[in-house]
Amino acid sequence: MLYFVQDNKIHRFPVPKRCGCIRKNEPLRDTIPHDTEECVYCMRFWPGEDR
Numbered sequence: 001m002l003y004f005v006q007d008n009k010i011h012r013f014p015v016p017k018r019c020g021c022i023r024k025n026e027p028l029r030d031t032i033p034h035d036t037e038e039c040v041y042c043m044r045f046w047p048g049e050d051r
Helices: none
Strands: 002-006 009-013
Touching: none
Parallel strands: none
Antiparallel strands: 002 009
């Protein structure tokens, strides 16, 4: 899974439909940095979603 950081929040790539974030040339990474917050729309599992 790939991630990117925007406004000090970590987001999944590709971004799920429920998250309104749009990637703007931020570098993609395969690790989660320790000093960032998780986007609740990207990083959490929601009812009815396949894992």
